[in-house]
Amino acid sequence: MSLVIIGTGLAGYNLAREWRKLNPDAPLVILTRDDGRNYSKPMLSTGYTKGKTADQLAMQTAAQMAEQLKADIRTQVSVTAIDPVAKTVTVDGETVAYDKLVLAQGADPFQPPMGGDGLDRVLTVNDLEDYARFQAAATGKKHVIVIGGGLIGSEYANDLSNGGYAVQLVEPVGRVLPALLPPVASEAVGAALAGLGVTFHFGVSVQAVHQDGEGVRATLSDGREIQGDLVLSAIGLRPRVALAKDAGLAVNRGIVVNRELQTSHPDIYALGDCAEVEGLVLPYVLPLMAGARALAKTLSGQPTAVVYPAMPVQVKTPVCPVVVSPVAPGVAGAWTVDAQDGPNVRASFRNGDGQLLGFALTGSFAGDAALKAQLAKEVPAMLA
Ligand SMILES: Cc1cc2nc3c(=O)[nH]c(=O)nc-3n(C[C@H](O)[C@H](O)[C@H](O)COP(=O)(O)OP(=O)(O)OC[C@H]3O[C@@H](n4cnc5c(N)ncnc54)[C@H](O)[C@@H]3O)c2cc1C
Numbered sequence: 001m002s003l004v005i006i007g008t009g010l011a012g013y014n015l016a017r018e019w020r021k022l023n024p025d026a027p028l029v030i031l032t033r034d035d036g037r038n039y040s041k042p043m044l045s046t047g048y049t050k051g052k053t054a055d056q057l058a059m060q061t062a063a064q065m066a067e068q069l070k071a072d073i074r075t076q077v078s079v080t081a082i083d084p085v086a087k088t089v090t091v092d093g094e095t096v097a098y099d100k101l102v103l104a105q106g107a108d109p110f111q112p113p114m115g116g117d118g119l120d121r122v123l124t125v126n127d128l129e130d131y132a133r134f135q136a137a138a139t140g141k142k143h144v145i146v147i148g149g150g151l152i153g154s155e156y157a158n159d160l161s162n163g164g165y166a167v168q169l170v171e172p173v174g175r176v177l178p179a180l181l182p183p184v185a186s187e188a189v190g191a192a193l194a195g196l197g198v199t200f201h202f203g204v205s206v207q208a209v210h211q212d213g214e215g216v217r218a219t220l221s222d223g224r225e226i227q228g229d230l231v232l233s234a235i236g237l238r239p240r241v242a243l244a245k246d247a248g249l250a251v252n253r254g255i256v257v258n259r260e261l262q263t264s265h266p267d268i269y270a271l272g273d274c275a276e277v278e279g280l281v282l283p284y285v286l287p288l289m290a291g292a293r294a295l296a297k298t299l300s301g302q303p304t305a306v307v308y309p310a311m312p313v314q315v316k317t318p319v320c321p322v323v324v325s326p327v328a329p330g331v332a333g334a335w336t337v338d339a340q341d342g343p344n345v346r347a348s349f350r351n352g353d354g355q356l357l358g359f360a361l362t363g364s365f366a367g368d369a370a371l372k373a374q375l376a377k378e379v380p381a382m383l384a
Pocket of ligand 1: 006007008009010011012031032033034040041042043044045077078079080104105106107125126127152240243271272273274282283284285286288314315316
């Protein structure tokens with residue numbers, strides 16, 4: 001059985017590792033449009049705090065990974081089409097055949113609709129190459145405008161502040177981490193970031209970015225203008241579904257897969273940020289690792305449903321650490337604050353029967369491993 005994987009992110013490489021353990025000699029081809037270096041994407045938002053360049057974050061080259069995985073890894077190539085009937089993919093005009101195909105294509109940063117002539121100074125950081133580009137653009141600069149106060153925007157605000165940058169953060173909702181935390185916990189994180197020097201512009205969006213000498217001028221939706229040297233946009237990700245959609249596979253928010261991570265075509269699977277597993281798009285490391293373990297078995301002849309226990313997410317804002325077991329939008333219930341002492345907040349989300357469905361811990365509570373483990377055990381599994 002020959003396996004072809006598209007993508008060398010954490011999803012592609014974790015699957016390759018798990019599958020290789022069960023298939024020591026079978027042919028494995030991995031195709032990627034980046035340079036195939038193995039790195040841990042969560043480290044991208046702690047790079048300034050830890051003083052790391054992109055090269056220092058890369059753990060292995062594509063050649064080292066090819067040797068370790070006994071794989072044919074083709075880098076800087078783009079897969080442009082899938083033919084599910086012929087069981088081939090088109091790679092820069094060439095055809096590569098597969099028995100089983102796994103899409104581990106990740107997600108694209110969402111680009112906010114903005115006008116202005118300074119959009120080339122609006123950067124996103126979603127892979128190692130973006131990170132190198134951002135570091136180069138930010139070298140010698142001082143003022144960064146961050147668009148978005150979600151997980152990635154808040155992490156970058158903390159990291160850039162640690163790196164000596166003056167950060168202005170624009171977030172349409174009136175607080176940081178609005179989709180993850182109850183207001184009291186958001187306020188704790190916001191106050192801690194403000195203490196580092198972050199300036200917030202809440203309740204507004206960026207309408208336009210104009211060049212302003214060497215820097216930028218951003219027009220906010222309330223008409224105000226703010227200045228900076230460059231802009232980092234972090235307003236969310238969209239699963240890469242175009243290739244799957246063009247091949248006739250079912251797509252929704254992500255590439256639609258069942259519990260065995262199988263798409264609407266039996267020989268094609270999807271994993272990681274691009275996949276929607278039984279309606280869940282979970283762009284985090286733990287779900288893709290659980291998926292990689294299950295999928296390796298399925299692809300080795302032991303059909304295995306993925307299991308998602310409660311998987312608390314750590315937000316890397318060291319000035320006020322956060323651990324959150326998020327609640328899906330629309331779930332009935334309410335947050336209560338169980339304890340609060342300055343930046344230290346412990347909150348729980350319960351339904352009408354008192355069942356714990358999610359929790360949020362900030363400050364010292366986030367560092368209490370026993371508390372986190374106990375709460376995580378109480379929260380029902382996402383996919384049992
Ligand atoms: C700054 C940041 C911090 C994060 N922090 C955390 C954290 O603390 N904890 C956590 O759990 N999660 C975190 N995440 C999320 C986590 O890193 C991602 O969920 C995970 O890395 C996604 O891996 P992936 O392999 O699915 O996608 P990616 O890493 O995006 O990989 C996609 C791959 O597909 C390839 N590809 C795509 N299309 C094609 C094509 N047509 N042809 C060829 N190749 C193609 C790309 O080249 C790439 O190799 C963070 C994310 C970011 C951006």
